[in-house]
Amino acid sequence: MDFNLIINNFFIILQGLDETLILIFLSLSIGFFISIPFALARISSIKILSQIVYYYIFVIRGTPLLVQIYLIYFGLGSIKAVRESFLWILLKEPFWCGVIALVINTVAYTTEIFRGGIQSVTKGQIESCQSLGMNRFTMYFKIILPCAFRQALPAYGNEMILMVKATSLISLTTYMEMTGIARSIMYKTFAPIEAFIAAGSIYLFINFLVVQFIKYLEWKHNPHLRFKT
Amino acid sequence: MLKFNLLIFGDTGWGDEMLFSCIMTILVSLSAMGLGVFIAIFTAWAKISGNIVLKIIANFYTTVIRGVPELLVIYLIFFGSSAGIMYISKIFGYHGYIELHAFTMGTISVGIISAAYSTEVFRGAYNIIDKGQIEAARALGLSKINTFIKILAPQILKHALPGLGNVWQITLKDTALISVTGLVEIMRQSRIAANVTHSPLTFYLSAAVLYLILTTFSSKAFNKLEDYSNKNQVKA
Numbered sequence: 001m002d003f004n005l006i007i008n009n010f011f012i013i014l015q016g017l018d019e020t021l022i023l024i025f026l027s028l029s030i031g032f033f034i035s036i037p038f039a040l041a042r043i044s045s046i047k048i049l050s051q052i053v054y055y056y057i058f059v060i061r062g063t064p065l066l067v068q069i070y071l072i073y074f075g076l077g078s079i080k081a082v083r084e085s086f087l088w089i090l091l092k093e094p095f096w097c098g099v100i101a102l103v104i105n106t107v108a109y110t111t112e113i114f115r116g117g118i119q120s121v122t123k124g125q126i127e128s129c130q131s132l133g134m135n136r137f138t139m140y141f142k143i144i145l146p147c148a149f150r151q152a153l154p155a156y157g158n159e160m161i162l163m164v165k166a167t168s169l170i171s172l173t174t175y176m177e178m179t180g181i182a183r184s185i186m187y188k189t190f191a192p193i194e195a196f197i198a199a200g201s202i203y204l205f206i207n208f209l210v211v212q213f214i215k216y217l218e219w220k221h222n223p224h225l226r227f228k229t
Numbered sequence: 230m231l232k233f234n235l236l237i238f239g240d241t242g243w244g245d246e247m248l249f250s251c252i253m254t255i256l257v258s259l260s261a262m263g264l265g266v267f268i269a270i271f272t273a274w275a276k277i278s279g280n281i282v283l284k285i286i287a288n289f290y291t292t293v294i295r296g297v298p299e300l301l302v303i304y305l306i307f308f309g310s311s312a313g314i315m316y317i318s319k320i321f322g323y324h325g326y327i328e329l330h331a332f333t334m335g336t337i338s339v340g341i342i343s344a345a346y347s348t349e350v351f352r353g354a355y356n357i358i359d360k361g362q363i364e365a366a367r368a369l370g371l372s373k374i375n376t377f378i379k380i381l382a383p384q385i386l387k388h389a390l391p392g393l394g395n396v397w398q399i400t401l402k403d404t405a406l407i408s409v410t411g412l413v414e415i416m417r418q419s420r421i422a423a424n425v426t427h428s429p430l431t432f433y434l435s436a437a438v439l440y441l442i443l444t445t446f447s448s449k450a451f452n453k454l455e456d457y458s459n460k461n462q463v464k465a
Contacts, residue, residue, distance in 0.1 A: 062444040063437045064405035066416060071437065074429035161296070168298035172409070179300060192308035200297040200305065207296040 002194055009185055009198035017202065019177040023095075023167040024206075027102035028160060034107045036145065039114035053111065060108035065166055068105055073097040073173045098170035102163065109159050117152030118144060150221045157214030161207050168203070178202060232428050236435060243422045243432070250418035251439050257335050257414060258401045264340030265400065266393070269347030276352050287348065294345035299403050306338040307410045335407035335414075343400040350392030354385045387458045394451035398444055405440070415439050 042053040060068070076082050076091055090096040121144050129139040149156075171180035182199035186192045219226065238244040272290060275283035294302060307329070315327050358381065366376040408416035419432035426432070 059437075059441060062441040064402040064416070064440055066405045066408070067433060067437045067440060070416075070420070070429070071433045074423060075433045076430075078427070078429050165296075165298040168300045169406075171300070179298065179304075182301070183304065186304070186308060190312070192312050193305065196301050196305040196309065200293070200301050203298055203301065204293060204296045 001197075002191065005189070005191055005194040006198050009182070009195050010201070012185060013178050013181050013195075013199050013202060016176060016178040016181040019095075019175070020167050020206075023098060023102065023170060023177060024164055026099050027106055027167075028163055030099070030103045031106035031110055031163075034103065035110035035114050038107060038111040039118060040140075042111055042115050043118060057108045057112060060105060061112075065101070065105050065169055066172070069098065069101040069169055069173060072101045072104075094170070094173040094175040097173055098167075098175055102166060102170070105166065106159065106163055109162070110156065113152045113155045113159060114148060116155070117148035117150075120151045121147045153214060153218050153221065157211065160210050160214065164203065164206050164210060231434070232426070232431050235422070235426055235428060235431055243418075243426070246418055246422065247415070247432075247435060247439065250413055250415045251443070253332075253412070254401075254404055254414040254439075255443065257332065257339065257404045257407065257412065258397075260336045261339035261343055261404065262397055262400050264336060265343030265347050265396070268340065268344035269351055272344065272348040273351035273355065276348065277355055291345045291348050294342055299342055300406050300409070302342055303335075303338045303406050303410065306341065307334050307407075310334065331407075331410055331412035335404070335410060335412045338410075339400060339403050339407060342403055343396055346396045346399060347393065350389050350396060351385060353392065354388035355381070357388045358384050390451070390455050390458055394448065394455075397447060397451065401443060401447065402440070 038053050038056075041049040042057075044050055072091070073094065076087075076097075082088060082091060090100070125143060125147065126139065129143050134142070167177060168179035171177055171183065174180075176184070178199050182195045185195040189195065234242065236242055236244045236247070238248075272287045275287040278284070311327060311329050314329070318324075318327060362380055362384075363376060366380050371379070404414060405416040408414060408420065411417070413421075415436050419436040423429035423432040
């Protein structure tokens, strides 16, 4: 092992950091906002809605992310109708294919997490909302969803870490983020250990920050637990 | 678009190749899971043994493996050990390129990833067990090994079963990543077939269906196992 080479690689791979961060940020934030209506649909009493979401989650959670990325990047591009439609503006770019695949993936997992959170809101709270005369919209956005989010925070933190790790798969669609750069360094220098240790330490640091962020959010949103030992 | 005639068995279709690759995926997943559980027994023991050095090593291992992308771990182990062995062989005077057995390396790399998750599952399962049982076993004069085999292990296994089911699903899906090292499992086979026939949608969709079948059946199997292990449980 050559420590100078690791430090050298470290700074080369850091140039791909913004690509990785954009992927993480876009997929997590889009996924977050899609997951809320999906979670509400999943628990809704309209059978068709909840069945559709159920099967969507079933299929996405049962297949590897790599299959989903390949299906979107190679599969959709092979359909002539897609190539001629407006969608091709997005789908011809590996970056947007990656974002779409990551969003589709994270929505399935996040929906289940939020569903668990929403279902953990006690019945008494819903009854007191109704007795205060709140309409359904206010009840959901002021009471149920904030409580559900607080409940779901630890599990959502795990999902965030999974997404940070998942972005490395986008390198297989020729998009050059950190893993892609590390791989090209390996092919150039024939020193795989140094290249991947440098890349891995950056991912580890990102995940460390994510964990601290989640801890801060949990501390902020659980004031009632703050002074318990 | 979709060309189902490409999926027939025999010389003209890819059906039999896909089936063999599916068996390969099952074999890799099973051996990786086995290796993972085997390693996890030791790392979980290291975490709860009270020895501070062992604990730090085990914590470092699980934190790093769970915090770094699986793809990087697989690259590091596959290409890294190849480079390491070539380095050693150079000392002995061999200068050629050495390629390692893809199945073995795939098993080892996915096994090491899956072990990190299994460790946490075992540790959690151990923590559920009432420590009074260990004291009771000691009071009855059971040796440490007998306490572990007759008292602790069956209960740990029972509490760990749901968690191990999750780890199995993760392991099964992680094997898709070792396609990058050249092992012909479902993902690699569908990639080859897609490139040869120029119909990626057909083969990636069938890969997705194969994975879906595998995950569905294995989750059913784990449910059965859980029912079996809970059959003596008094229902609350």
